[in-house]
Structure formats: C-alpha cells, structure tokens
Amino acid sequence: MSRSTTLLIWINEHTMWVILFILFTLNAIFTDQFFIYGNIINILFHSTILAMLALGLGLTLLTGNFDLSIESTMAFSPAVAALIMTHWVPGFSPYLAILITFIIGIFIGIFNGLCIAKLSINPFLQTLSMLIILRGLTLFMIPLSIYNLPSAYCFLGGERIIGNIPIALFFTFFVFVVMHILLESTVFGRSIIAIGGNSEASFKRGIRTARITILTFAISGLLASAAGLLATGRQAAVTNIMGQGMVFEAFAAAVLGGVSLKGGSGSVTGMIAGVLILGIINNSLTLLGVSPYLIYATKGFLIFIAILIDRNRINVRNMLFHREEMKYVNVS
Amino acid sequence: MVKTIKDQALLELKNIHKLYGAVHALDGVDFKLQSGEILGLVGDNGAGKSTLIKVISGVIPYDIGKIIWNGHQTWVKDPSNALSMGIETMHQQLSLVDTMTVYENIFLGRWIIRRFIKGLVRFIDRSSMKQKAGEALDRIGISIPLEKTTIELSGGERKAIAFAATVYSKPRLLILDEPTASLGVNECRAILNIMKRLNQQGLSMIFVSHNLEEIFSICDRLVIMRNGRKVAEDVINNFNAEEVVQLMLYGSKNSRGNQKIEK
Numbered sequence: 001m002s003r004s005t006t007l008l009i010w011i012n013e014h015t016m017w018v019i020l021f022i023l024f025t026l027n028a029i030f031t032d033q034f035f036i037y038g039n040i041i042n043i044l045f046h047s048t049i050l051a052m053l054a055l056g057l058g059l060t061l062l063t064g065n066f067d068l069s070i071e072s073t074m075a076f077s078p079a080v081a082a083l084i085m086t087h088w089v090p091g092f093s094p095y096l097a098i099l100i101t102f103i104i105g106i107f108i109g110i111f112n113g114l115c116i117a118k119l120s121i122n123p124f125l126q127t128l129s130m131l132i133i134l135r136g137l138t139l140f141m142i143p144l145s146i147y148n149l150p151s152a153y154c155f156l157g158g159e160r161i162i163g164n165i166p167i168a169l170f171f172t173f174f175v176f177v178v179m180h181i182l183l184e185s186t187v188f189g190r191s192i193i194a195i196g197g198n199s200e201a202s203f204k205r206g207i208r209t210a211r212i213t214i215l216t217f218a219i220s221g222l223l224a225s226a227a228g229l230l231a232t233g234r235q236a237a238v239t240n241i242m243g244q245g246m247v248f249e250a251f252a253a254a255v256l257g258g259v260s261l262k263g264g265s266g267s268v269t270g271m272i273a274g275v276l277i278l279g280i281i282n283n284s285l286t287l288l289g290v291s292p293y294l295i296y297a298t299k300g301f302l303i304f305i306a307i308l309i310d311r312n313r314i315n316v317r318n319m320l321f322h323r324e325e326m327k328y329v330n331v332s
Numbered sequence: 333m334v335k336t337i338k339d340q341a342l343l344e345l346k347n348i349h350k351l352y353g354a355v356h357a358l359d360g361v362d363f364k365l366q367s368g369e370i371l372g373l374v375g376d377n378g379a380g381k382s383t384l385i386k387v388i389s390g391v392i393p394y395d396i397g398k399i400i401w402n403g404h405q406t407w408v409k410d411p412s413n414a415l416s417m418g419i420e421t422m423h424q425q426l427s428l429v430d431t432m433t434v435y436e437n438i439f440l441g442r443w444i445i446r447r448f449i450k451g452l453v454r455f456i457d458r459s460s461m462k463q464k465a466g467e468a469l470d471r472i473g474i475s476i477p478l479e480k481t482t483i484e485l486s487g488g489e490r491k492a493i494a495f496a497a498t499v500y501s502k503p504r505l506l507i508l509d510e511p512t513a514s515l516g517v518n519e520c521r522a523i524l525n526i527m528k529r530l531n532q533q534g535l536s537m538i539f540v541s542h543n544l545e546e547i548f549s550i551c552d553r554l555v556i557m558r559n560g561r562k563v564a565e566d567v568i569n570n571f572n573a574e575e576v577v578q579l580m581l582y583g584s585k586n587s588r589g590n591q592k593i594e595k
Contacts, residue, residue, distance in 0.1 A: 181455075185455045185456055186454065186455060186456065187443055187445060187454060187456060190432075190436065190443055190456060191441075193429070193431065193432060194429045194432065194440060194441070196431070197429035197430060197431040197432060198427070198428065198429045198430065200425070200427075201425075201426070201427035201428055201429055201440065202427075202429065202440070202441065203391070203411060204389070204391055204411050204421070204423060204427045205411065205415075205427050205440045205441035205442075205497075206410075206411045206412030206414075206415045206416075206441045206442070207412075207440075207441045208412070260431070264429060264430075264431035264432075265431040314483070318484065321484065
C-alpha cells in the first residue's frame, strides 16, 4: 500500500485527532492567552467532567444503545451522599460517602441495563425517564445546593498537586487508560463492540448479550457518578442543577470522537479527542470574547459535522482501498 | 470412498413443538441424525426448517418435546450451550460483525486469550488469533487479508469467514442453513467439496438447501418438512427429485391432479 494512501486511511480513521491538532495549532498561533501553561491546564481540568460522561455514554453507544440519564445520575449520586454526610448521618465518613456515590451510580446503571436487556424497554425511553425521574428527585431533595462538604469528599475534584495540576486530571487519565485497555484488549470490551456491530450474530455465537449490556450500563452509571464527584469537588458543593444539558455535550464529544451511532465502532481515544475538541473550542471562543450562546450554537453545529463525517467514513475508506487496488490493475 | 455411519443416533428430536401465538411453526417434529452422516433438510418456504435449526442451535426455545444428544436427554437453552455441546451452526444470515476484522470474526465469541497474573487477568491475544485465523482459512483453501473488516468482503468471502468460524472448533455436528445461497458456481462446488471432505473425516452435518441437485449429491439421508411437520425421512436413494418436490408441496409422494400449481 502506498504511503500516501496509508496516511489518508489513517486520517480517515482518526479524523478527530487531526481536527484537534489543527485547532490546537491555530489557537496557539492566533489566540491570545491560549498557549500558556495555566490555560492549557484549565482546558484539561474543565474537560475531566465531560470526559467521564462521554466515556460512559460512548460505551453504551458502542453496544448500540445509549444512556440519556447520565447527567441526572451525575447530580443524584453526590446529592444523596451529601445529604447523608450533612443531614441524615452527621459525621458519616467522607470516604464511605465516595463509595456510596459510586454504588448509587452503579445501581442506577444496573437498573437501566436490566430494563433494557431483560424487559426489552427501548433504551431511549428507559434512560429518558430515568433522566427526568432522577433530576426531579434531586431537585426535590436539594432545594438549591449543599455546601460545607468534608474536604476529603471534595479532594478528588478540587485539589491540585505538583505543578498546580488538578488531581482530577490524573484520575481522569487513569480512568481513560483503564477503559482503553478494557475496550481494546479484553473479552468484555470486544464483546461490547461485537454486540453493537451485530447483536444477533453475537448472541448466536454464544456471547452473553444481556449480561454485557447490563454491565455496560453499570459502568456508564459509575462514570456518571464519578463525574458528579469531580464536579462536586470542583465547586465544593452539590447543586441541584449539576450536569443539566451535559448529556448533549457528551453525545457531541462521543460522536465527534468517532463513535458510530449505529454501534460497534469507536474507541476510547477517539472519545477523549472529542472531549478535547469541545474543550478547546469552548476555551478559545471564550478567550476571543464570543458570546456563550454562540459557543453553544457552535457545539451544536459540530455535532452536525460529526454525524456527516461518521456517515461518510466507511465510504471514504472503501474509496481509498479501491483506488489502491485500481493502481495495480492498470499496471498490467 | 467408504465412510462409516454409526448406528447410534448423535441427535434425536422427539415430538418438538414450537408455537408463535396461534401459529404452529413446529408441529410434532421428530427425526434422527446418525453419527457421521450428512442429513439433508428440505421444505418449501414456511415449512419450519429455519425454526427447527434455531431450536437445535439454541437460538429459540421449543415448547414441547425432547432433544436427545448422544443418548442423553438435554435441553439446549441458549447458543453458548449448543456451542459447548459441539453444535456449530452456519445460519442463513451470517453471524459476522461487520465493524470487526476478519480474524476477530473467525473467533467471534471465543477470542483467544492470554492470561496474566496467574490467570486473573485475561487479555485477547491478537497475534495468536491472526496466526490461527490464517491457518483456518488455509484449511478451506481461501486467502483473505486478515486485517480487513468483513464489510469490505464479497458475499463469497463473507460466507467463507462464517464457515471457517464454524468448523474451527472441530464440532460434533455442523448445521448449514443454505450455505450456497447467492454463491457462484465455483464457490458452490468449493463449499460442497469441503463439506464432503469434512464429513469423510467424521463430521456429522445437517444440510438445508433449496437446491435439490446439491442435496442429492452429498446427503446420505433426507428429511422433508411441510407446514411445521416432517412428512418424510429416509435414505436419499429411496427418493427421486420429483417425489421430493411432491412431498414438499403436498405432503405425499403421489401428485394430486386437482391441485395444480398456478404458474
């Protein structure tokens, strides 16, 4: 295969990294205050929460489902933990509270997964109803916000260490590496791709599709609650509107990152690239003084572009392979 | 070449019923499959062949009846159960994941793994899979780039991959549901030759096809279905093509003059 074709195929597979690189370079050159240490760290810091959501949502997308409830789980899990620590059981260990946050997220995910896999409830409807139910419960339980949270609970989301780098960055990076290995190199991860690619074929070849779907939603719930934990730590409070609207951004990040809406195609590295693209656009447009509403519209436009790229990815790939084969046909 | 067909029935179905609401998809089907034989299964559309295949391979459960495997009564509760019993099925709709590569598809559901940390951590072993996939394809005489995703392959190549996946684990019983459908002449011949070769090595098969020429060329015995029931089961030499068609359409060997098919 010729070098130029190999390169073009790589670009087609990893369009999001190319876009990310171009965006970063353009901003580094043209946008004031962009290419400084503090700003870069800031972009990464603000991306951590979205990264958690995008990873969880991306995983469910890969199985051919999706999880709309993540932004509500993100608020509900820490809300319950905060209520336990400050009202219901004063003096409750913050470390146990962190554990409870995660467990709540996992249980919500398992509930979603069971309804979808065993009761065959449409994933959109199932997670939409959970989105609304959980948000309603959060708004009810917490009139506005709960602050005065133990610093140990806020540690992961709020503290910084060497080089003023937030711990949340290390945590997110760790999660990203684990998820990447899970998806690329474990039986569980490959089963996720298989189920999304062709769930009937997977079933016929003995893959336990129901179990894997449930586990995927459990992980999505877990990551959503982790996002909530990070957000709580950052603002040192639980607010009842935490995460509202973020499911669309997470969706945009996942699709921008190459996760196919049909399922069965996508990567963790792609999802992170999608998150970073959104983060850079947010940051650079803000630095340039663009109205937040226009920034919001821009992100919506990006989803549109991402879907177009996604639709054409296979066609471009085939075209490139075909062009390569045609070269050899003409030689003889 | 002489091949041994043992007397013992490898698979026996007794009085299998399957209802979809009021529709009697399988209405008391029973037959025997001898170990080492190729059993043909024919019937018109809607006769229940695919339903029967799905029941044997665990894709759908049956409502009433018994399945006896190797002399023991068993219940094939899901596809992984069937696979662990040694029943491999090549369905009409190929079990391929088009977003995955050739070698991952050959090992779909049973990817080769390597264990680390005293067996606690299991990662898939891609290099091993690629090598074995290459060997599997060599055995059926086909060469396909292993890294391609199956969506890029032709119909014949896709069937070859699905076929390689089913025979790789050296099953006890291989069920093929219309394996030659939409294939060219050479490809059909290739599949039939491989089937004959595998059968001579002792692999029992159930072969579903609409092509009676193929059925007569390789099957030892034949089961004919109509409207969810078995209407005939006998050694292939006791049939001729016309009788088979009559049985498929009308359920009896003698054609009924007043039931002509409108063309």
